[in-house]
């Protein structure tokens with residue numbers, strides 16, 4: 099039987115980043131992916147003839163140092179340098195356009211508020227500092243509070259402290275204050291126009307089951323801003339799937355192996371130590387370490403099994419809030435959809451966003467949803483919130499049609515040419531996110547990025563440093579600190595803690 | 598307001614309890630002693646047959662395909678080695694290897710177990726049952742229990758049970774019929790003597806009581822309260838939750854917690870069983886590194902005590918019941934531990950105590966001194982670390 103230094107469960111971008119770094123260190127690695135393709139949520143797929151699209155995450159990029167270290171450009175990764183505009187749709191068609199050029203953006207903001215326009219450049223400057231903070235926080239391995247804290251773990255925190263301090267005392271306070279704030283409060287400190295505020299605040303909701311008045315959406319706003327490097331998505335030439343393909347290319351070139359259609363069923367555990375995995379087809383593969391890039395709930399409750407884990411740990415894992423509420427609707431059109439290029443949002447007011455979120459609270463589908471729309475050629479992709487994973491009535495085998503209809507109706511109000519242009523369509527419900535993409539409860543981030551589930555509390559308090567109660571078993575997906583979004587941070591970090 | 602409840606034997610016990618010295622036990626009223634002094638009850642345990650209402654014990658039924666797996670995970674013993682009809686005494690710990698509670702597990706059939714405990718454990722069992730195919734139910738109220746203890750207890754049961762209890766071995770159980778009622782009888786108890794515990798549906802409680810009292814007449818059967826029981830359990834070297842140790846689930850500070858090794862339960866910790874069980878890593882570590890303290894027995898030196906009392910012109914005084922108090926233990930001028938229960942043993946004619954001593958003072962034969970109060974003055978009586986149990990009659994396991 100062939101054995102490996104490390105087996106990585108899940109070929110999402112984080113799993114691939116971890117694999118590439120390990121392979122680079124000369125380790126024998128094997129990545130096992132249940133789907134027939136690599137990438138996890140960072141994939142470009144075809145849903146029919148001429149219907150190829152970034153299925154889930156719209157555009158994105160890895161942290162620049164990772165792209166460089168792994169030489170991903172040589173594996174065909176080209177990230178667009180021109181940032182497209184972020185457009186907030188208005189009923190009168192005089193949309194609010196946040197152009198990548200700050201002066202142009204300020205010009206558009208001016209129509210809504212002179213003051214806000216004047217504040218735009220200082221705000222961008224502040225958000226740049228925010229991004230530095232978020233990235234440096236995500237690069238730090240979180241100490242295990244309250245237990246197990248030791249000096250070496252404290253170093254990472256100290257370093258982070260210094261980095262934050264270097265942003266200047268005033269900025270540091272503003273960032274720290276911003277974390278527990280609501281997105282509404284966060285933008286309220288800068289802007290007066292509800293339209294401007296809602297457009298910016300929408301970033302705080304994107305991908306999360308939280309409203310604009312939810313504590314901690316100040317943080318999620320900063321998180322998404324940092325990962326996007328601004329408001330709009332950057333696109334990848336040939337689709338976001340190129341990121342995953344480039345990573346896979348790097349893994350293979352460095353001597354790593356990747357197997358698709360290889361679902362892990364169990365982590366093999368002997369005397370509280372992981373020693374390999376068993377696949378769904380019964381095949382057993384042994385290894386020195388196992389890293390799971392799948393979400394922590396799936397990892398611990400299905401792959402490891404509660405029986406192998408301490409009761410308090412199991413209780414904490416069961417309590418991880420997953421709560422997916424995102425659906426995706428792709429429309430193949432004849433090209434005459436009329437939607438401008440860029441990241442286009444339906445987020446007309448703060449209250450609108452909050453009301454859209456109410457649906458998630460009551461286990462429903464928003465009648466008036468918050469939408470984020472991107473186009474690539476003839477395909478229109480709609481990110482739909484909120485569509486609760488657990489529905490009060492009906493189920494996701496049939497309710498997809500409702501999401502599709504609401505999404506199309508909502509957009510058609512702004513773009514009357516849209517409906518007649520539609521040729522084909524594909525909806526991905528929260529249930530699809532679970533069954534097709536392996537996300538427990540359809541949660542994109544492998545657990546909500548809420549205040550009680552972030553930093554040293556991610557995935558659960560006391561286990562924030564990628565380790566688990568099972569020796570030689572580590573975590574590296576979005577469910578650990580550094581994760582959430584596409585950056586590769588948690589995949590990069592796990593390699594630092596591996597024995 | 599929380600109301601204490603009566604056990605299903607209350608109609609009988611209340612009619613017999615002369616001093617009305619009721620005690621609280623796990624939400625129930627139980628008899629402290631039936632008479633104004635407890636000597637007769639104490640001697641019934643040691644010389645004849647004592648009938649003790651132990652209904653307030655917490656009881657759980659654990660059923661299902663994974664029942665053994667669950668108990669193997671929760672407790673420190675290797676439950677898979679248990680045969681049907683066997684009973685294990687066991688501790689269970691938190692994941693830091695600190696004791697939560699202790700009690701008995703009885704294997705009623707391949708997939709059915711009954712667990713007894715001193716304190717509520719349902720949530721802990723449920724928390725541990727994630728992923729197991731098992732059904733846990735609390736039967737503390739619906740199952741009544743009587744403890745029949747003492748050298749005559751077997752003879753009493755032989756007279757009244759449908760099936761013979763003669764072959765029932767120590768820590769085994771059998772189904773039986775008694776007073777026309779289905780019961781389970783286990784050869785267990787908290788006295789360190791020959792004894793049995795009888796488990797029945799609460800509704801049948803009085804029938805069983807009456808049948809036993811009648812059958813036991815010629816054998817000196819005596820209803821006994823928990824004060825006498827407390828003295829005998831000290832003689833037997835058995836500790837008690839909340840008296841001799843604090844459950845990890847409600848200790849305020851680390852120092853209040855105890856490991857099974859510290860309480861002398863090394864023999865119950867099956868580190869050789871495979872796989873995870875709660876507390877395993879911590880217990881392995883403690884086993885390797887040694888415990889920083891241990892619970893041991895000490896015998897207070899009579900002559901030494903006599904001398905301390907003689908100073909004030911008194912003969913030695915001994916308490917009439919077990920003393921549940923913290924009594925400092927010294928070596929030289931340094932405190933090296935404390936006793937948590939002390940008792941005069943009428944049978945051994947010795948003043949004995951369960952003591953918690955720091956390393957290395959817990960070694961057998963170590964000379965220590967225990968604090969006693971002589972005429973309102975603190976004195977230190979000489980004492981020695983001795984082997985537990987203090988008393989073990991040859992008929993206990995025979």
Ligand SMILES: Cc1cc2nc3c(=O)[nH]c(=O)nc-3n(C[C@H](O)[C@H](O)[C@H](O)COP(=O)(O)OP(=O)(O)OC[C@H]3O[C@@H](n4cnc5c(N)ncnc54)[C@H](O)[C@@H]3O)c2cc1C
Pocket residue numbers: 107108109110111112113130131132133136137138139140154155156304305321322325360361362363391392393396401424426481535536537542543544574575576577581582583584
């Ligand atoms: C529509 C959408 C929009 C998003 N927008 C944002 C955003 O704006 N901001 C943000 O922060 N995040 C966003 N995200 C989330 C972001 O995409 C994810 O956090 C990120 O891609 C997760 O990467 P990962 O590598 O950690 O995990 P994943 O990409 O989820 O990869 C995990 C992989 O493990 C595989 N796997 C699971 N179980 C097994 C098994 N038993 N055996 C083998 N393989 C297994 C899965 O198939 C999958 O390939 C969005 C996601 C979606 C769907």
